[in-house]
Amino acid sequence: MNTVPDLITVFEFSSFTVQPIDFRIIKLGHEVDVEPQVFDTLLILIEQRNRVVTKEELLEKIWHGRVVSHHVITRMIYQLRKILDNKSEGKSHIRTVRGKGYQFVAKVKESQKNNQVTSLNIANKHSSVRYWQQFKWLIGLFVLVVFGLINIQ
Numbered sequence: 001m002n003t004v005p006d007l008i009t010v011f012e013f014s015s016f017t018v019q020p021i022d023f024r025i026i027k028l029g030h031e032v033d034v035e036p037q038v039f040d041t042l043l044i045l046i047e048q049r050n051r052v053v054t055k056e057e058l059l060e061k062i063w064h065g066r067v068v069s070h071h072v073i074t075r076m077i078y079q080l081r082k083i084l085d086n087k088s089e090g091k092s093h094i095r096t097v098r099g100k101g102y103q104f105v106a107k108v109k110e111s112q113k114n115n116q117v118t119s120l121n122i123a124n125k126h127s128s129v130r131y132w133q134q135f136k137w138l139i140g141l142f143v144l145v146v147f148g149l150i151n152i153q
Contacts, residue, residue: 007112012048014093014106016084019044021115025083031082036064042084045094045104054101077102089091 012020017026023039025032034042040062045053055073063072077094084106085094093106 004108006115008115010111010113012109012111014084015045018042027083028077034079037072038076038079038083041073042080045080045102046108049104049108052097052101052103057101 008019008021012022015028016032018024019026020043023036025034025039025042042060044061048138049068057074058076059068059070062076077096081092081094085091093104095103095105097103
């Protein structure tokens with residue numbers, strides 16, 4: 001049986017809420033779509049916000065020893081800044097320490113929230129994933145049928 005905790009940790013900063021349990025970033029009530037590695041990068045930086053996180057640490061924690069270049073980390077940080085930072089304010093949520101790594105510098109409020117709504121979100125995400133898997137299967141079947149009919153004629 002899959003159990004979901006009653007209380008979950010939530011990180012809030014600026015106009016964002018990060019919910020690690022269901023991999024969500026919410027800005028002003030709207031969910032922000034991000035790649036899993038971008039989310040993981042943000043979460044590591046937030047959890048380790050009291051110190052500089054090295055590129056090597058990020059590579060190890062996110063890619064688990066797979067061989068990828070440091071450029072991948074630079075791209076993740078760029079995407080995070082694009083999502084989080086307001087260009088008109090001129091401030092960044094993430095500080096670059098040249099030759100060392102990165103540090104999350106925005107003020108973060110860490111709190112425990114009731115998990116009822118989040119549990120529903122997890123169930124909804126799983127059902128939508130199943131829906132899209134079935135939908136892709138039907139599209140594949142349709143394509144095979146169409147190509148089969150074309151080849152018959």
